Amino acid sequence: MVIWVCRGRLRALVRCSLFLWFVVVCNGGPDPIQRDALMHQEVSRQIGGRETLTLAEQKLDAHLRWCKQKEMSADQFPPSMHFFKAKPLIQKSPIFNLLQKMPKGGALHIHSSSLVSVDWLVKNVTYRPNCYICFTWDNSVRFLFSDRQPFPRWDCIYWQLLETLRAKMGDPTDFDNSLIRNLTLYTEDPDVAYPSQDVVWHKFERAFITAAGLITHAPVLTDYFYRGLEELHQDNVMYLELRSGLSRTYELDGSIHDKVWSLKTFQEATKRFVADHPDFLGARMIITAHRALRVSDIKAAVREAIQMQRDFPEVVAGFDLVGREDSGRTLWYFREALSLPGDLGAVLPYYFHAGETDHEGTKVDENILDALLFNTTRIGHGYALAHHPLAKELSRKRNVAVELCPISNQVLKLVSDLRNHPAAVLMSEGHPLVISSDDPSLFGTSGLSYDFYQAFVGIGGLKANLGTLKELAVNSIRYSSLPPQLKETGLVMWQSKWDVFISENS
Structure with missing residues (x-):
């Protein structure tokens, strides 16, 4: 067992020595040719690294690289x-x-x-007849399609016909935008709005509940x-x-x-x-x-x-x-x-x-x-x-x-x-x-x-x-x-x- 271990270590030392000999020239510096070979080998391992590009693909690739370099050097990345x-x-x-x-x-x-997209849900689905809305105690909303006034439930005491509510507003743009905010996580200052994973996940799951009344009709x-x-x-x-x-x-x-x-x-x-x-x-x-x-x-x-x-x-x-x-x-x-x-x-x-x-x-x-x-x-x-x-x-x-x-x-x-x-x-x-x-x-x-x-x-x-x-x-x-x-x-x-x-x- 001791002999086997020693031989294993010896083989490792030999491989290491051969590698060092392979990449180092007489003056002690790295060999540029071998460096290029190592770089090429590393690139070949990445996703897409072994793809052979046509001349047309190479031309587009060069353009993409130029664009990427420009974007990476910009003040805002x-x-x-x-x-x-x-x-x-x-x-x-x-x-x-x-x-x-x-x-x-x-x-x-x-x-x-x-x-x-929530734009389609709000601007198409919520404009359909018989769509009711309810504002909950936790500042969220619920939707329900019904052929009659929906009964109150634990999270929704009062349902309003959305068509009637919009008619009272004149320009419904702000109201529709508020509905969109209930269906998405978007906010202008996400770092303040979502200080932790718990907070963002709470809003995330609540948005699914809001959308359900629309989608499951x-x-x-x-x-x-x-x-x-x-x-x-x-x-x-x-x-x-x-x-x-x-x-x-x-x-x-x-x-x-x-x-x-x-x-x-x-x-x-x-x-x-x-x-x-x-x-x-x-x-x-x-x-x-x-x-x-x-x-x-x-x-x-x-x-x-x-x-x-x-x-x-x-x-x-x-x-x-x-x-x-x-x-x-x-x-x-x-x-x-x-x-x-x-x-x-x-x-x-x-x-x-x-x-x-x-x-x-x-x-x-x-x-x-x-x-x-x-x-x-x-x-x-x-x-x-x-x-x-x-x-x-x-x-x-x-x-x-x-x-x-x-x-x-x-x-x-x-x-x-x-x-x-x-x-x-x-x-x-x-x-x-x-x-x-x-x-x-x-x-x-x-x-x-x-x-x-x-x-x-x-x-x-x-x-x-x-x-x-x-x-x-x-x-x-x-x-x-x-x-x-x-x-x-x-x-x-x-x-x-x-x-x-x-x-x-x-």
Whole structure:
């Protein structure tokens, strides 16, 4: 044993000596040729580092690099600022303008309650007949469609017909803006408005409750899904995987539809949209349940998801737990429920939120490893992954992609300067990544362009190039839940769009 250890140390010393001999010339300084080789090798490991660019792509890449250098040297660098303050600067960026035109593949991490812009909800949905509003004791609002005056309830004593209320105001602009503020996190001074994660998450969850009364009205839900696909398509996104708990929907008379009705509505809206837009690949759904529920509730939700996937295999992609990780129950807490598919001999892919925390070393922080133990197909957010070398190694070996949502991580106060985002390490190592937007309507975005900008300019830095963008877009098809044949179809469709994008912008 001693001899083996000594030999092991000797081999290590020999390798070290050979490396030093390899990079050092007689005068003791680094060899420029070997330095260039090392630099090239390091770049080749990053996302997009092995992409071979055509002459036209190289021309566009040089332009992007020049634009990025200019933006990085400016007095105000958008990724270093809170997104709400940076957004006007981003909109003026030539890089952002190009990203809007770029085919971005699929959006694999968006929640159903925040799919559509709040402008559309307020200026379209709240102007529909029979929409009632109530102002709650905690300075929030609730909406309800009804064919008669709604009864008082614990959080809403007095309901008013919104049409009548607006008629009393003359110019409703200020009132509509106040409704928008209840449906989004946007504020002019986010650092003052949201001094902690607890405060911003409270507002975050309250906004979902406010939107629910609008979105879960059955006629609205049908239009809502179609409009959501439309907003993605306008941003050159061609595929969606939507996370949804499939809340029960209601009619004007108060009658309720079950979850299957909502799933069928999503399926029908998708088919109609694809028929109207043949260059859109489609949409699937990841069924979700909240991590604040009991084990028995999650068991029921898993059983329900298994049945839905059996009944709708083309629509249902899998299952996930949602809600704030830091205040919710861990994946390990639900291990009995999450083991059900295996116990029942069923197949239910998981797409777990994991590592959306900066509480290193806590039980919540263990969700990253537990997600992999439960064979998650992708990792939602994975903000903490860089602090878990074993989990990072396992996820890379298993080809488990991280769904990176930069703006969400910043607005929810995991990171203030996106140059310091842990995903910079993952990008430089070529770890499987896709870019998504999480809850775009709450952050004042739509599509993926804003998040692509933050990832490309802020997290990726000057090293990220056109090859990086190309691989990230391709990843969104490669790591989607689509069956192999549809993935191939999607990649062909995307490549065609990419070639047009390059020819028009190089």
